[in-house]
Structure formats: structure tokens, C-alpha cells
Amino acid sequence: MSDLEEAEALVNAWLQPLGDEAAPCGPDLEYEPEFLELTQAAAGRPETQFGPGEPPDWRGVVQRSEAMLGRSRDLRIAIFWLRGSLHLQGYRALLPGLKLIGGMLEGLWDVVHPLPDPDDGDPYARVNALSLLASGEGLLTDLRQCAVVRDRAVGQISGRDVELATGLAQPVGEEAVSGREQLARMMAAVVERDGGARDDALATVAALRTLQSTISDRFSSADAPDLKPLLQLANAVAALMPREVAEASPDADAESADSEDAPAAVHAPPAAGGRGLSGGIQTRDDALRAIDMVCEFLERTEPSNPAPLFLRRARQLVNHNFLQLMKELAPTMLPDVARIVGVDPDTVESPQAP
Secondary structure (H helix, E strand, C coil): HHHHHHHHHHHHHHHCCCCCCCCCCCCCCCHHHHHHHHHHHCCEECCCCCCCCCCCCCCHHHHHHHHHCCCCEEEHEEEEEEEHHHHCCCCCHHHHHHHHHHHHHCCCCCCCEEECCCCCCHHHHHHHCCCCCCCCCCHHHHHCEEEEECCCEEEEEHHHHHHHHHCCCCCCCCCCCCCCCHHHHHHHHHHHCCHHHHHHHHHHHHHHHHHHHHHHHHHCCCCCCCCCHHHHHHHHHHCCCCHHHCCCCHHHHHHHHHHCCCCCCCCCCCCCCCCCCCCCCHHHHHHHHHHHHHHHHHHHHCCCCCHHHHHHHHHHHCCCCHHHHHHHHHHHHHHHHHHHHCCHHCCCCCCCCC
């Protein structure tokens, strides 16, 4: 069993509740010595006047996280596990880590640690934990440092190399910059021997979009961490895949003639149901897919464009009626508006996000 297959098996196990019905996610280990040891291992030690610094002990982070996740289902520990796995196994460890975090938010929301405030239900502890996904001091830095490619015959590509080569970031000082074509050739050599690398790159982009959608559904827009920088980097990695291999759409052959003059970039995985929009927009589901396609295009070709943020917000509101929109966008005005139209404001419920 490969490292990634083993990681997938662990994730599947950790997404199952523990046996205790009273505490299906086990105890909260935040105040246990092992949690402090985990935090310290991930932080390392800065250099001082009394001695040299020490880098994070990522192997220790992974080992401690795996032992603790066997006893407690905890978003904080899951994120530590993901971060450590990236440093040890490289970029492809991102996918199982995203599945773990997303699965906890979806399937264990009511019981996963850290729990919401018992008095008012405020999930601030979860917001703080997830903020590491978008923080420059957390997962984004890990992705920049991790090996996207580590191959004896090809060489090594880091996430930072991808950022610089694709224009997502500018070099600092005399920082070396590899050409996009050079990285694309290296990536093609890897994919030629291991097509799974391309599949994982596409799946990682999809997993990040799913996680962002889940976070947006679970938290207020003010609290939800923005995963856009992670998604931009994941899109950039996928865009370096050889074009003739990286086509993910079942209609790729029909579209190839129209895309020959477009910049080399990866196609997103097909939307739910696997259907394209070749027949135009006929249903609400088609309209939602069209919004997704516009967002994916802009994120891929214009990473700094803010339009996808507003488009995804609009997508979440498609199923709302007028009063539901008022509740979502201007909740303080809802009671007055509801009384005008003769509706009890307490009966206005938000629909499920599409």
C-alpha cells in the first residue's frame, strides 16, 4: 500500500464516529499535554541569543496527529496532520487532507471538536481552527514549501516555483524563477510515467471548491476563511499538466478546435451530472453550472479578479425568495418588511444552498 493509499484509508476511518454514543467524537484533547506537544512540534523554535533555532518537526507532527485522531475527531488535529503530511509526502498529500477536513464539516458537524460555544452556539473556535487554511502562516506557506514534484530523473518543483512561474507571485530579491515551459516539461515527464498525478491534481482543485462551498454554507460570510489563494495555486499546478493528457471533460474532443488558441490550462472536472452546456441553459441546474464555469474560468485565467467571490455569493442565493433574501442580506429589515406583506418573520426560513 502506497503512502497515499494508506492516507486515504486513515481518512475513511477518521470520518467514522467513535463507539461512545455520548461522545461520538471522543474527548476534547485541547488541554492535554499531547496537544501542547503537537503545537510545539509544528511551531519549531526560533533562533535566540542563547542558541540556534529548530525547524518544525513535521514527522513528529504526523505521528502525534495520527495517534490523537484515533482518540478524538478534531478539526485542529486534522489540519496539523495535513500540514505535516504535505512536508513529508509532498503536494499529493493535500487531497486526502482536504477530504478529511471537508468530511468532518459535512458528516460530523454537530459533534466534531472544537465544539461551538455552549452558551450561544458561536463556532468561533472552529473559525479560528480553519483560519490556518487561508493564513500565510499556515497551509498556504506549507504548500509553497512542499514538493509538487520530487523525482530523481526530473528534479523537484515546489509550490513556490509554481507561483513564480505562473505569475501568481513576484520574486523577492534575487529569488530564482523557473520558466513556465520548463516546469510544464518536467510535469509532462512525471505524468507520462504516472497518470495518477494528473488525476490527483484535478481532484484537488475540485476538493478545494467543495470545501470552500461547505465552509460558506456553515459559516457567515464575515467569518468564513477565503480559500481563494489555495485554489489559485492548485489551479496553477493543474494548468502545468500536459494539455493532451489533462483534459477532464467528456466533450474535450469537440471543444479542442475552439480552444487551440487559448492559453494552455487544465479543464475543470465536469460538473455534477457530467453534462455540459452545449444545448444552452435550459434549467436552473444549467444556470448554476454556468456560474461555476465562469468562476472557474476567471480563477484560472485572471487569479486576481474579484468577480468569482460575488458570483459564488449570488449562486448561493438562487433558491431564495424575496423574504429569504431580506433575511440573508438585510436581516435587521426583515421584521418590518415581513409585517408589510403580512408574514410572521419568525416563519421565514433559509432554503438549502444549491
